Every structure is written in C-alpha cells, then in structure tokens.
Amino acid sequence: MSQINKKLSPIIAPQNQLPIATKVNITFKDIKYTVKTSKGPKQLLKGVSGICKSGKINAILGSSGAGKTTLLNVLCQRAVNAKNQTLEGEILANSQPYDSDKFSTFAAYVMQDDILLETMTVKECFQFAANLKTKGTAEEKNQKVDEMIRELRLEKCQNTFIGGLFVKGISGGEKKRTSIGYELISNPSCIFLDEPTSGLDSFTAYSIIHLLSNYAHNNDKTVTFTIHQPSTDIWNLFDHIILMVDGQFIYQGDGKQNIINHFSSIGFSCPIKSNPSDYLMSIMHGGSEVNVKNYEKYFQGYKNKLEQQAIKEIKNTSVEILPHNSVQNSILYQIKVLAERQFKIIKRNPILSRARLAQAIITALFIGLVFLRMPGPNDNLSQRDVQDRNGVLFLCIILSFMLQLNPSILTFPSQRNVFLREENQKLYTVFTYFLGRIIVDIIPAIIFPIISSLILYWMVGFNDEEALRVLTFIFVMVLMSLAGLAFGYLGGSAFSDAKVATSLAPLVLMPFMLFAGLYKNASDYASWIGWIQYISPIKYGFIAVVRNEYNYEGQGYIQDPVKQLNFTMSTQDAIYCLVGIVVVALILSFIFLLILKKRLQ
C-alpha cells in the first residue's frame, strides 16, 4: 500500500461500524507524480484533486501528453511509489485507502490495447472470465456469458477467433467490446478505461460509450475513462468531465452549460453552433504557441473558480465499506480452467502442434536415413564406426532437447500481457498459472520424442538386444525433451522479451554441448571451466544413452567406447542427475516468473 494511503488509516472508522456500499466514489487529493528520467525528475501530475462519481460517466479529456493515462494508472494503483518514481497525495475509494489487490476486488481496468488471446473465440474469452471471476453453477455462468454477448451485441461473432497477427479474427470495435465485456462480466463497481474509442469509427465509438453510460446509470456504477476528440453525441453522454493540460486540471464539472460558462468567464467563449468538445480541444492543444501562453489563464481560472468546489465534494464523500466482487477459486479449479484454455491454444495453433509434429518426424527420418543401418558389434567395427555411433547418439540428444527448447522459450513471453493482466486481477496465482501451463505443455514434450525415437531406433540400428535398452533410450529422449521445456521456460521467464530470450539461447546451448563429452574428452577440461559439465543436461543425456547403447564385453569393439569417452557415471546416475536438472530449472523458472511479474507491474 502506498505511503499516502497509510497516513490516512487512523481516521477510518472500524470496518464493522461502516455501512456496506452499493456504489463507489473514487476521490484523489493533491496527487503529484514524478518520474526520474535521464534529464532529471519529470513531474507528470502536478497536484491534482478530483472525484470520479458513482452512477456517472466520468470522462478525462486533454491534449496529448497531458497526463490522462498517467492519472488513470495512478487511480488504478498501477503507478505507486518506487525507486524511479514518487507518488504523493491521497487516493481513496469511499474515503478509504486501497492498494492494487483491494482495487481488483471492486474495480476493473480496461487498457488501451486489447489484451486478448488470438486463438480464443469471443465466447471463450467471456467463459474464461465468468469461470474465474464469478460465483454460481456452470449453468449460471453460461447464462452470464450469453447475457454479456447479447448486451454487447456480439452474437454474430461470438464463435469467431479474436485474431491477431497470424490469425484472422473479429473487427477492432468487436475486440474493444470483448475487452470491455471481459471486465464487465464480474459486475465491478468501478470500471476504468484508457481510450476505449481510439481507432474506432464514430458509430462504434458511440455505441461503446452508450453501453458504458447504461452500465453507470442503470447500476449505479462508476465509469471513468480517458478519451480523445469525442463527437457531439458522445460528449452529450458525459456526466462529469475533467479537462487536463500539462499535468494539471483546467476544468472539472458537468459537460453541459457549466463548462461553456466557465470558459466564457475566463475569456474563452465557445462559438455558437460549435461543438464544445472541438472548441475546448482546440484551445488545449499543446502544439499551438498561443494555447501554451494561455495555459496559465486556464490554471488560474480553475484554481479560483472550481478547485475549492472539488475539494469540498471530496470532503463530503461518505465513508462506506467497499463492495467485494472478486471470487476465491480453489487451486485445482484454477489449474483446470487454465489447462483447458492452454490445451485449446495449442490445438488451434498450427505452429505449436502440427508443425512441431512434422518437425519431430522429418528430423528423425532424416537422421535415420543418414545413419541408416549402421554397422553393429558383429560387423567387424572400426574406430570410425564407433565415432559415427557416438555422433548419432549425441545428435539424438540434441534433437530432443532443441525441438522442445525453441517453442518453450516463447511460452511465457507470448502470453506475458495476458498473464500480467489476469494475475493482476487475481484470477489466479503465478503458481496455478505455472502448473496449468506445464500440465498441457508436457504432453507434446513427452509424445514427440517418443515418436522420433520409434522412427530412429531401428532405422539407425541401435542396440535392441533387450527391451529395457529400447525403453531406456526412449525415456532419456523424453527427459531431454523435458530438459528443453524447463530451460525454455527458464529463458522465457528470465527475459521479458522473446527476442532477447531466443537470441540468448545459443549462448547457453553452446557450452552445454561443448562440455557434454563428445567434442572434448570428459577428462580433458581445464579445471577453471570444467565445472560447466556438471550443469549440462546434454552431458547427462549423452552419458545415459552411451552407457545404454554399448554392451562391451571384449567383443565387437576394438576398445570399450564408454572407457574411451571417460564416462564413469552409470546410466541410472546420469538419469537421476538429468531429473535433478529438470526440477531445478523448473523451480528457477517459477521464481523468475514471480520476479518478472513484480518487475513488469
């Protein structure tokens, strides 16, 4: 909880003596928000005070860069005191402090960018939100989803994918309505929206604001949003308007005659027949020197005539218990819902399913053909044959590791924004998200190496004297694939940017390969760097398959190939080490995901 809110706690009455609120008024007093930049501190909000009223449409307008989004972030507790930013002032809901956790129990925030998963349909998005955000039986939740689709007039596209860069999907307006519906389904008492109409045609923009207006008026909800250049129709729907310029307020009040009167009184009369929104935007625009010179007049006008009134309203806000709309689901339920969604995503994404299956089959066939029916122990083996066999064993290990590593690196970065938004709203915990993902991601990580192994094993002519040898080989291939999954997770969670994570992957892979015992003998590493072999999953996988393959009893091979490689560890011990590495990498990636979440929020 921010410092400012702590200060206020003593004046709050004990919770059990307060009336339970049906509505929420957000008030803020003397908010100053400063960020550190390379050129020194920059104050983005310069002591603003105001109110977002319940049952009303509160619109924040202003010139570009005035600080509208910053104010919204502050009210949603997304901008708090930290090393590189300071926040001063009071932010209250029904005269009570709230932090980001508390915020998610009574309010919702729709960001400017639509953060939705592209391979989910509109209905599935609502279903996911209803499952985790609302109470009731499955039937009641389905009913809520259908109602929301009807209310937002999304019937026609309810079964269409959201779409994105690679998948064709719904229109921009439908996407925006889906983002709003995703939040409204839990019936929050307050909803904040950052530019809900940007990029939309005037009819769609009007229909969205009209919908929000109904939500506020019919249910006594607090709707607050930033908006650029509204049409007259949209302007007429605003109940409470805040105008901002250069981090300060220049107007706060209703959008009807009062706003026109106020600006007339300070010398800026809106021309008759002119849209007040267009006129006010034109006198606020920071691109005009004349406007910038006039800013001081606007500030003085606001301070002298309106600020005290706003402060009085803040003081008169009653103290009431904040409504609690959020739902606490069991861990198992959260994992189930997340795993179901992840399963759909994988099934529908051709790169995540079919392409990977084809990759596993084609690479296995290719290796199988290149090393087809290699000479075995009964074929008068030369040292060259042993080297070839070592080579193909090593290649199998690399293949299994790499085929899983590459897609896994993208696992977290590709859904980062969705995860941050949903975790922020406390729909689930980092732990349940992590488990929900693993449960689904592990399926291809197990199946694909089995398929590759079954293709390769007899094509190459690996040791099939006993069934256990075949099973051990397959098991090690699966473990290598799981190691790829774990290291992919690790890279994806340690670096928030997918590009950074993928470009760093070869840097990690190279030493693992170098210290696996094939390119340089295991006993020849310099001591200062030789320790890398102990953390190389490729080394343990290679030892396991080498020991499993060669059955040296003096026959067939000129020398014992295992001894030549200087592998003293048994197959079993190598498998244990590999399992240990997989577990440690998974634990580390979970910790990194926790840290990453905090850093990004």
Ligand SMILES: Nc1ncnc2c1ncn2[C@@H]1O[C@H](COP(=O)(O)OP(=O)(O)OP(=O)(O)O)[C@@H](O)[C@H]1O
């Ligand atoms: N972390 C930051 N560091 C430095 N400057 C910042 C930071 N965040 C925002 N700003 C600056 O603060 C000002 C206000 O930004 P904000 O996004 O709140 O404006 P806005 O009114 O929403 O603008 P627009 O309408 O163009 O979206 C801008 O000049 C922006 O460049």
